[in-house]
C-alpha cells in the first residue's frame with residue numbers, strides 16, 4: 001500500500017483540519033438551506049394541485065398560475081364529458097376577497113375557491129362528510145383554511161364576519177395552505193361564490209378539472225380532449241400544471257434568483273476557505289514537496305496528493321454539514337408549523353455532495369499550481 | 382550496528398534492477414566535458430560554471446570545496462538532473478543529461494540519492510514512513526517496511542522507526558534523511574553540506590556512516606562541504622572558485638587514509 005500522504009498531512013495539523021472541516025460544513029449547510037427553502041417554496045407553490053382530484057386540468061392559455069387566471073367558457077367541460085375514459089368534469093372558480101378579522105376588524109386579501117360541494121374537487125377529508133357538504137350549501141357560509149395566517153383572526157365554526165362587505169359565517173375548516181398566491185384561503189359553494197363575486201357569471205370558469213375512470217390512459221385522453229377543444233383552453237396533466245406554476249414562481253419572480261445566488265455565494269465561500277487551508281498546507285510543506293520531486297516523484301503525484309486532500313476535506317465537511325442541515329430542516333418545518341415543508345431528497349443529497357467535491361477540487365486546482373511549479377533545485381539552496 | 386544484513390541487500394538488488402540502472406563497471410559515474418551553466422536570461426544572464434571537465438569513476442568519494450557563491454551547489458544540482466542544461470556535456474551513469482526533457486530527467490533522479498543540508502522530512506510521517514516514500518518510487522510496496530527498517534537499523538535508528546521528526550534530534554533526523562537517500566541503493570549519492578546543521582560529534586558520525594555504506598554498496602559520493610574535520614573520508618578533493626576548477630587533488634597518491642602523514646597535504650591545501 002502507498003503511504004497515504006494526503007491523509008497524514010491533513011491529520012498532522014489537527015487545528016487546521018478542524019477549521020477546514022468547519023468551513024466546508026458551514027458552506028454545505030448554507031447550500032442545503034438555500035436549496036431547502038427553494039424546494040419548500042416550489043412545493044408550497046404547487047401543492048394545491050396535488051390536493052385536487054383530477055388527472056387532467058383545463059385553463060385559459062393566458063393563465064400564469066392559480067391566482068392570476070383568465071376565465072374560459074364552462075361549455076368546454078360539457079364538450080368533453082362524454083370522452084372515453086372521462087369519469088367526471090368539475091368547474092372551479094377562484095378570486096380574492098377582503099376578509100375582515102372579526103376581532104381586530106382589519107381587512108386583508110383572502111383567496112377564495114368556489115366549487116360545487118357535491119363535486120369531489122379536493123381530496124381533503126374535511127370536505128367529504130355529508131354534514132360538511134350540507135354546511136357548504138347553506139347561504140353565506142364559508143370554510144376556512146387552518147393554515148391561513150393568524151392575521152385573519154379566529155377560525156371557530158359559527159363566527160360571523162364580513163367578506164367584501166357581505167356577512168358570512170364560518171361553517172368549517174380544512175388544511176390546505178396557500179403557497180405563494182395567498183396568505184389565507186376559503187372554500188365556498190358555487191352559489192355562495194356567485195353571491196360574493198356578483199356580478200360574475202357562473203358560466204365562465206377559472207379552472208376545469210377532469211377526473212378519469214380508474215385505469216384510463218391519461219396521455220390518450222389528454223390527446224382526445226385537446227383535439228375536441230378550441231384554442232381558448234390549455235390542456236395539462238397534473239404534472240404539467242405543477243411544473244408550469246413552479247416555473248412561474250421560481251423563474252418569473254426573483255425567488256429562484258435569490259436562492260440560486262445564495263447557493264453560488266456559499267459555493268464561493270467554501271471554495272475560498274478550502275483554498276486558504278490547502279494553500280497554507282502546501283506552502284508549509286514546499287521544501288518537502290520539492291524534495292519528493294528531487295527524489296524522482298513526478299508533478300502528477302503531487303497533483304494527486306493535493307486533490308486527495310481536497311476530496312478528503314470535502315467528504316469530512318459534507319457529513320456534519322448534512323447532519324446539521326437535516327436538523328435545521330426539521331426545525332424550520334416545525335417552526336413554521338408545516339408552512340415551509342423542508343424535506344431532504346436523495347437528489348439533493350447527491351447534488352450537494354457533488355457540489356462540495358467540485359468546490360474542494362476547484363480550490364485544489366487553484367492551489368496546486370504552487371506545488372507543481374515547486375523547483376526541485378531549490379531544495380539544495 | 383553497521384553490519385550489513387544480507388536479507389535487505391537482496392531486496393536492494395531487486396530494487397536496483399527495477400531502476401534499470403545497469404551499467405558497465407568501467408563507465409564513469411559522472412563525466413563532464415566543457416560544461417557551462419548560466420542563470421537568468423538576456424541582459425541578466427550570468428554564467429556561474431565555466432568549462433568544467435571532470436570524470437568521477439565509480440566508487441569514488443569526492444569532496445567539493447570552494448568559497449561561497451563559487452557554484453558548488455549549482456554543479457551538484459546539474460549532476461542531480463534537477464535543472465535542464467544546454468551547454469557542454471554531462472553524463473551521469475553513462476546517460477547524457479544535456480538535451481533531456483523533464484520526464485527523462487525525473488527518470489535519472491530516481492537512480493540518485495540526495496542528501497541536503499536541511500533534512501526536509503515530512504513532519505506528518507514517521508521516520509520509517511519517510512524512508513518508505515523513497516522505496517515506493519521503485520514500486521517495492523510489499524517489502525518497503527522491511528527495507529526501510531533494515532536501513533534505519535544500519536544507521537543506528539532501529540529504536541526510533543516510529544518516531545516523527547519533531548521527536549528526533551538533529552543528527553537523528555539527518556540520519557533518517559540519509560536512510561531515505563540510501564535505501565534504494567543508488568549508485569550515485571549527492572550531498573550538499575550534510576553536516577552543516579549538526580554538531581561536531583554527530584556530523585562526524587553521519588559522514589562515517591555514509592562512507593561505510595558507500596563502500597559496502599560501492600557507490601559514488603559527491604559531497605559539498607566546508608567542514609574540515611570530514612575531509613579525510615575523501616578519495617579526492619575538488620576546489621571550485623568563481624565557477625572554475627581551481628584544483629583537483631587525488632588522495633590515492635598517499636599510502637593510506639589513516640597514515641598521519643596524509644594529513645599534511647590536506648592541511649597544506651586548506
Ligand SMILES: Nc1ncnc2c1ncn2[C@@H]1O[C@H](COP(=O)(O)OP(=O)(O)OP(=O)(O)O)[C@@H](O)[C@H]1O
Pocket residue numbers: 381420421429447448449450451452453454455456
Ligand atoms: N536560482 C538562481 N538564480 C540566479 N542566480 C543564482 C541562483 N542560484 C544561485 N545563483 C548564483 O549562482 C552562483 C553560484 O551559486 P551556488 O549556490 O552554486 O554557490 P555555492 O558554491 O553553493 O555557495 P555556498 O557555499 O554559499 O552554498 C552565485 O553567484 C549565486 O548568486
Ligand SMILES: [Mg+2]
Pocket residue numbers: 380381453454455573
Ligand atoms: Mg551551496
